[in-house]
Amino acid sequence: MQAWLNKLSCPLPDSLRTPVETARFELEHALPGIPVQLTVAPDRGDAWELAESPDGWVLNGGETGLLYGAYRMIMDVLSGETLRPCATAPRYALRMINCWDNMDGSVERGYAGRSLFFEGGRFAYQPERMQELGRLLASAGINVLCINNVNVHEPAQRLTEDFLPALSALASLFRAFGVHLMISVDFSSPLRHEVSTADPLDPAVQRWWTETADRVYAEIPDLAGFLVKADSENRPGPFTYGRTHAEGANMLARALKPHGGVLVWRAFVYNCHQDWWDEKTDRPKAAYETYMPLDGQFEENVILQVKHGPFDFQVREPVSPLLLGLRRTRVSMELQLAQEYTGQQIDVYAMPPMWQEIFDEVPADRLDAVAAVSNLGRDANYTGHPLAALNLYAFGLLGWDPEQQPEAVIRRWIRLTYGFAPAQEDALCALLLGSRRTYEKYTAPLGLGWMITPHTHYGPNPDGYEYDAWGTYHRANRDAVGIDRTESGTGYLSQYPEDFREKYKNPETCPDLMLLFYHRLPYSFRMRDGRTLIQRIYDDHFEGCDEAERMAETLKTLPFPEPDRQVILDRADRQVHNARSWRDVINTFFFRFSGVPDVRGRILRP
């Protein structure tokens, strides 16, 4: 099982050491009849250029460029396209996967089985699967793999010490695929090594991190760097010592700098102990408030990693105002392939249309890198749901060229993975293109979010987070629902540029799907199409559920090979069950509040 590379039947030999060797091997075995001459231009990095020559093709590029070019050629051929001369380079130098794997073998928010890397508190993996994974990542253009959870639990806190040889061995396996490992580190680590503080301005702390970086890079010279979640959801961080996040990040960055490593610093900082009575605090404002004052203060090898939305990977969120605001900081946008809030790789949820919407709001050149929380696990198919592999593949392509159209990416993935006849390809493509909107319809309405079962994050629970400390409220009552985030409310919208504010500030003109994110509205509010808000909520939920049922029917008609077919159909049944549950609970919840019956007389639970 190699996801979209199933057609690459030739096993990879252990002897591959460099991306160029891998490129050569893959071309020879996958395209035996096509002569390709490889020429290395060491300074070109990931870029490559394909040209015709009298003897066949010439592929020129950096060492990794040749690898990416080779996979592009192979996948062009395998997906039935004609080879054409071209030249390309990735938009983002870092295209990163963040695994939230724990060393006990569990995966935080993992929906594809246990960890590919760890079990029982130690490294434990199949070398062949590491090669396959390297192949998959490289073929999609992904070049950084952070292997451990940003919540760094014991014993992952010792990756830079006891486990360094094992980490180094794993890094070797990925080297031939141009994939650089990264590790998540714990900001308070010095405290576990006889340093009395983790204050970033303390020389002993700085020394400890410098020595640690030196030790790690002596073993793994091409480690991508460190990833840090600090002062976030009860993790330790600079705030403990009265320091800013720039002071914290820069201290670590300086330790990495001599080795060419980057320090990726997550911007996921908010008050997770909010009193739900508190109407002043508005969680989406938190990241901007914390980081905008620091713009320009970060070392150049710091990358601030900002989630695409201001909350946490809900089905629909506006783009984070921090992504639009920062100008003098290197920024990575964090996406989430793991379907934490988006169906947990049970419900079909193809992400490229969502990402396209995000890039419609964030100019691509505002970003320096992209990162995605992994949807990988030990399941034979790597992603739990076979169709979820699309998201991993598409993320890689997006990191190379964010302007690619979702439909093209999806079609290419279907051709590589299943090679369906055109009508079937059309059906699956349409299903995938619409899957996110379907999921959105049957879950929390119109940008509201968070009506999901707490902790597990699957299935409906409209008040589940309402009286809690997480800052995620809808404040529905018998008259109205939502939070006013305009200037007359929490002022969140003020964090955006003028044109953005104009687009959303008025409920009469705010795009429907974001309406309840920005506005508190009565159920009787008239949508632009004449329906009331409450009717729109009902309609969306009936429609979303109907669509999920039709998706399940469509999936039954498609000739998926086994074992994919069984997995897909089983999960489709579960998705339908989930969709019905959401429809009924959400509609009932709002019917109980509003007392307004459905205009079409459909049954609402009293």
Next chain:
Amino acid sequence: MQAWLNKLSCPLPDSLRTPVETARFELEHALPGIPVQLTVAPDRGDAWELAESPDGWVLNGGETGLLYGAYRMIMDVLSGETLRPCATAPRYALRMINCWDNMDGSVERGYAGRSLFFEGGRFAYQPERMQELGRLLASAGINVLCINNVNVHEPAQRLTEDFLPALSALASLFRAFGVHLMISVDFSSPLRHEVSTADPLDPAVQRWWTETADRVYAEIPDLAGFLVKADSENRPGPFTYGRTHAEGANMLARALKPHGGVLVWRAFVYNCHQDWWDEKTDRPKAAYETYMPLDGQFEENVILQVKHGPFDFQVREPVSPLLLGLRRTRVSMELQLAQEYTGQQIDVYAMPPMWQEIFDEVPADRLDAVAAVSNLGRDANYTGHPLAALNLYAFGLLGWDPEQQPEAVIRRWIRLTYGFAPAQEDALCALLLGSRRTYEKYTAPLGLGWMITPHTHYGPNPDGYEYDAWGTYHRANRDAVGIDRTESGTGYLSQYPEDFREKYKNPETCPDLMLLFYHRLPYSFRMRDGRTLIQRIYDDHFEGCDEAERMAETLKTLPFPEPDRQVILDRADRQVHNARSWRDVINTFFFRFSGVPDVRGRILRP
């Protein structure tokens, strides 16, 4: 730490083998100046009689009777009462504690630390603590101790096999205290021993259970019997084989009968996969529907153990209609000392007033036994909260004489435990007497129940069970709340005798505290005192929280010895926090629905 027996400073010797030896030892050491002659009347069992003689006192009774008489004399003296001649016998022959301890050391719904008996999948206990526990149980008149969870997980399924020697050794430790062990068994056990079915009418199954009972009683001749949870919350049972619960229970009872053992069969059967749309099914009706048709069909050594209310140990429930209905079945009423839904031994919750209310509805002679889910654990004080020991003590006294008044029991317990000055005793007694009503006020209103956080069962979550499969709904909407359980509704009330139905069927005359258990009412409903229902809900919650705050203040003024004081004050703080949380969430929940402000202008969260 020996709870109410702290004043018995003399450690118990290992040599005690019989209740009479223990009685003699305890009297000699606790009342050294008081001459007592013990005379055994073997046929009198637990009964005893104390008479004056020229040389002092004569205590006459059965073997265990002497033990109970001895403890009664000791506790009379320790609590400052005057010894008086008396004769007494217990109302119920079986006074049982059901521990929900798992062999991994956890305790299901345990709030006093880990198991006293088990750890790491095996028996693991301190023999001295077993003796202390025997002393505590005997001093309260409790004579049966079921040591393992009714949900029988591996390896407790092998208590009748591999662990039988260890079980026998534990039974020996309790023998000197007149405490008979009992074990929970799994109805499907034969399946794990090469019997192809667990069908109670299958001869091979009957043979397996007979041999098992023979084997167990050969080791432990005085085992009280087996306890079974069958066809309940996904446990196996006779329904799998199309058999009735009489057929299932009788088969086991016949295996025990030659040995004098009882088969305790829990009546906690209901549909735990209910569709919340289903308004016909009403969970409280389930036990009556299942067991009333079987009345008279059970073997005489079967005891049907029925929870005191029709749901599951909510703060306020009516008495189970099954307890009033059964006439030709031996019945045990199950109480719960473990404060699962009642504050988890963090919040103070003295149960005797609640039990008195129950006995006001169930004539004491309707019952053949009483059982209580244990509140015990490995904490030094045995019950987590020192004041929770009252409930264990009081349960024992209630099993002996259910007509004892709560205040008398509480005062006796305070005198034994703390020996406070009269004003302090009065203060603590008043606090304990009112503690259940206080908890009731700040949690779910007027008999509604179930507005608690799912799974953990601590803290508010008004919709937590509303869209779930557990059959526990309030169906609150903008107009009304509650379920009509009268004849015009689910018909639950029809399961009761005429006089009971009359008392509750009319919302105008139904006792306030049970109003929302039986009726669906608009928020504008006028209570008899002129307040609206919604105002009554607000008032109760403000009052309950104020009372919790005053309780915490009172507890600070009382001279508890350490370490009790620290534990009590810490938990009082947590109770106040919990009470405020309940007050705010429940009031907000109903305010959001009703839109009705508090008449006294207190702040309700919008």
